[in-house]
Amino acid sequence: MKTEAISASEMKAIDKNAVYFGMSPLQLMENAGACVSDVIFNYLNPGGRSQILKTADSANDWVIFFAGLGNNGGDTFVAARHLSGQDIRSMIILLGEKAHIKTEESQKNYALLEHDKNVSLFEIRSESELENFFLENEKIIGSDSCGNSRIVLVDGIFGTGFLGPAKGLEKKAIDLIHSQKKNKNVFVLSVDIPSGLEPEPKIKSARHSRSKDSIVVADATVTFHQMKTFLQAKDAAVYTGKIFVKPIGIPFAADVCFGPGNLENLYVRDKKSHKGDSGKVLIIGGGPYTGAPALAGMAALKAGADIVTVAVPKPAFEAVAAFSPNLIVKKLSADILCDADLPVLSVLIAAHDAVVIGPGLGADPKTISTVSKIIPLCKKVIADADALQPEIFEIIQKLKLQTKLPKNKDPAKEESEESKPEKTRTEKAGMEKTEIILTPHRGEFLRILKYLKFPKAEKFEESDLEELVLDVCRRLDVTLLLKGPTDLISDGKRIRRNLTGNPAMSVGGTGDVLSGIAGGLFTKNSAFESAGCAAFVCGCAGDQAFLKAGNSLLATDVILEIPDVFIQASGSDFQQKKNESGKNKRTSKQNTDSSKQNTDSDSKDGTENEISEESEMDEDRQEKLMEIMKRIKPKSQKSKIPPKHPNPEKNLFMK
Numbered sequence: 023m024k025t026e027a028i029s030a031s032e033m034k035a036i037d038k039n040a041v042y043f044g045m046s047p048l049q050l051m052e053n054a055g056a057c058v059s060d061v062i063f064n065y066l067n068p069g070g071r072s073q074i075l076k077t078a079d080s081a082n083d084w085v086i087f088f089a090g091l092g093n094n095g096g097d098t099f100v101a102a103r104h105l106s107g108q109d110i111r112s113m114i115i116l117l118g119e120k121a122h123i124k125t126e127e128s129q130k131n132y133a134l135l136e137h138d139k140n141v142s143l144f145e146i147r148s149e150s151e152l153e154n155f156f157l158e159n160e161k162i163i164g165s166d167s168c169g170n171s172r173i174v175l176v177d178g179i180f181g182t183g184f185l186g187p188a189k190g191l192e193k194k195a196i197d198l199i200h201s202q203k204k205n206k207n208v209f210v211l212s213v214d215i216p217s218g219l220e221p222e223p224k225i226k227s228a229r230h231s232r233s234k235d236s237i238v239v240a241d242a243t244v245t246f247h248q249m250k251t252f253l254q255a256k257d258a259a260v261y262t263g264k265i266f267v268k269p270i271g272i273p274f275a276a277d278v279c280f281g282p283g284n285l286e287n288l289y290v291r292d293k294k295s296h297k298g299d300s301g302k303v304l305i306i307g308g309g310p311y312t313g314a315p316a317l318a319g320m321a322a323l324k325a326g327a328d329i330v331t332v333a334v335p336k337p338a339f340e341a342v343a344a345f346s347p348n349l350i351v352k353k354l355s356a357d358i359l360c361d362a363d364l365p366v367l368s369v370l371i372a373a374h375d376a377v378v379i380g381p382g383l384g385a386d387p388k389t390i391s392t393v394s395k396i397i398p399l400c401k402k403v404i405a406d407a408d409a410l411q412p413e414i415f416e417i418i419q420k421l422k423l424q425t426k427l428p429k430n431k432d433p434a435k436e437e438s439e440e441s442k443p444e445k446t447r448t449e450k451a452g453m454e455k456t457e458i459i460l461t462p463h464r465g466e467f468l469r470i471l472k473y474l475k476f477p478k479a480e481k482f483e484e485s486d487l488e489e490l491v492l493d494v495c496r497r498l499d500v501t502l503l504l505k506g507p508t509d510l511i512s513d514g515k516r517i518r519r520n521l522t523g524n525p526a527m528s529v530g531g532t533g534d535v536l537s538g539i540a541g542g543l544f545t546k547n548s549a550f551e552s553a554g555c556a557a558f559v560c561g562c563a564g565d566q567a568f569l570k571a572g573n574s575l576l577a578t579d580v581i582l583e584i585p586d587v588f589i590q591a592s593g594s595d596f597q598q599k600k601n602e603s604g605k606n607k608r609t610s611k612q613n614t615d616s617s618k619q620n621t622d623s624d625s626k627d628g629t630e631n632e633i634s635e636e637s638e639m640d641e642d643r644q645e646k647l648m649e650i651m652k653r654i655k656p657k658s659q660k661s662k663i664p665p666k667h668p669n670p671e672k673n674l675f676m677k
């Protein structure tokens with residue numbers, strides 16, 4: 023079990039990624055509901071399965087599920103079915119009509135209960151109906167009538183989809199749960215989160231200001247997959263009771279890789295937003311090359327930026343300006359980027375949210391020296407391609423030390439070199455940090471390792487790669503996107519991978535597309551999310567482009583696919599499809615191996631090839647995952663403490 027806690031939106035991303043990697047939402051709900059039923063079963067049978075004692079009183083035990091219309095309610099339908107299979111009877115109090123159950127999987131699970139002799143279903147439409155229902159069923163639910171039999175009240179009213187406050191029928195249900203708490207035979211179990219507790223309140227103080235009586239006060243909460251930060255918050259303990267974290271079979275890849283779920287946590291445009299509010303990107307590139315900055319600029323626009331300005335040395339101006347009327351193009355003063363451009367660029371940098379520097383710049387020493395002066399001026403900067411030089415790593419390291427100075431010190435006063443042309447942004451703005459993303463390929467990464475004098479810089483084991491990436495991020499205080507067949511993304515605290523993309527993307531220009539997408543996202547999102555989501559989107563766009571172009575794929579083809587990737591990822595059925603990937607592979611073979619196909623009389627209809635190639639593609643993905651698994655050091659296993667009691671729920675349930 024993982025020990026670190028995650029936020030509600032991180033959990034939502036993992037859930038969606040699980041579906042992308044092949045799990046169905048129905049499976050996830052089944053596993054979640056089964057966990058809930060296990061906790062209830064263990065409460066009712068503390069001796070474990072081998073010692074189920076059906077006494078006269080235990081025959082009167084009841085499990086009462088309060089179910090909302092979302093998936094949290096869906097979990098309770100599954101739990102009721104599992105308990106029924108063990109002859110534990112329950113009633114479902116559905117807060118609304120079954121026709122209004124919100125999701126397909128929840129509806130399916132409700133329908134499965136309709137002929138279950140151990141489960142009584144009640145659709146409750148109003149507060150007064152709920153009150154009457156309680157009065158009518160007082161013998162079962164009423165506090166004074168339980169004798170020694172036990173009542174488990176299960177709170178499946180709201181889960182992570184809740185936005186407070188609770189009102190009306192749901193609030194009434196919470197009140198009724200509270201009214202039963204005084205009965206010592208009543209045990210309240212919340213599913214995923216005590217209902218009424220907002221996992222991510224829009225106003226941070228909301229949770230504290232909300233009165234206690236609109237949140238379920240549970241004896242225990244069963245949450246799924248991993249501990250949640252909002253359940254660990256100081257003010258939450260009073261509501262959660264004991265927390266059980268139960269695995270629901272999230273696949274390995276969903277946990278360790280970027281996927282469409284991560285895109286859901288990116289910045290969403292405000293309905294009232296004006297031009298520029300959704301991000302302004304400045305691309306500084308070109309000179310010796312003309313295509314790279316144009317590609318990065320177009321990719322930044324397709325990734326959602328409102329405004330993209332491309333600042334290029336003279337020789338690249340006309341080509342970039344002619345590339346697309348969507349780009350604003352600024353002509354710099356010379357044939358290459360140089361110090362004379364600093365005054366103009368510092369104004370441009372201040373007017374943009376994020377800067378991408380490097381594509382097509384060339385590595386002239388004058389240019390690199392200017393880049394080293396530009397980086398400290400930026401709020402957010404992505405250094406790519408030619409900008410990945412030792413002089414730049416040095417300035418990044420200096421920036422790290424600078425931001426470590428105490429906040430009340432004014433570094434500008436301590437600066438002795440009066441001749442310095444531009445004050446760094448850090449100096450101007452107090453100690454605000456420059457956020458940096460580096461996007462090296464393997465060769466550029468080795469350059470960083472050498473600069474940092476890593477003992478293993480010349481030759482390292484593949485199994486050490488992830489630790490090296492984490493270490494580089496910590497030493498330079500940057501976010502790193504190490505490009506490769508499997509991309510590695512780290513901010514020094516965490517590391518995730520990206521599996522999308524294909525070998526045809528080794529064509530020139532795709533790196534510029536990637537840094538452009540990252541630039542577009544970085545304007546409004548964290549460095550880590552921007553880098554990881556950019557890698558995922560770029561790879562998916564490349565995979566889609568490959569379906570059409572095979573090995574004739576161009577960087578411009580990848581750009582054209584970016585919008586479709588965002589649209590598909592926002593749907594619920596975006597899956598990594600084996601068949602489509604299989605087609606990828608076939609197209610690749612057709613392009614590279616057509617002569618062999620023409621003479622191969624055995625595979626007349628191609629069926630044989632199809633099957634083997636699909637499984638081959640599957641193997642590709644499996645191989646990447648195996649590599650990742652080998653690299654991940656099983657920390658959690660080492661620190662695993664054996665449970666004190668084989669049935670830990672037992673101790674808790676003794677009131």
Ligand SMILES: NC(=O)C1=CN([C@@H]2O[C@H](COP(=O)(O)OP(=O)(O)OC[C@H]3O[C@@H](n4cnc5c(N)ncnc54)[C@H](O)[C@@H]3O)[C@@H](O)[C@H]2O)[C@@H](O)CC1
Nearest residue numbers: 037050051054092093094180181182183184185186187214
């Ligand atoms: N794939 C997944 O996402 C999984 C989700 N699971 C369960 O699903 C839950 C999340 O499901 P949902 O996203 O459907 O969210 P909820 O089950 O929390 O339902 C929220 C519903 O209530 C409505 N609502 C929100 N705030 C309200 C308010 N103040 N007053 C009245 N109505 C309000 C929303 O419109 C939404 O329809 C999790 O907590 C967990 O229990 C599990 O089944 C495991 C897998």
Ligand SMILES: [K+]
Nearest residue numbers: 177180213215
């Ligand atoms: K709940």
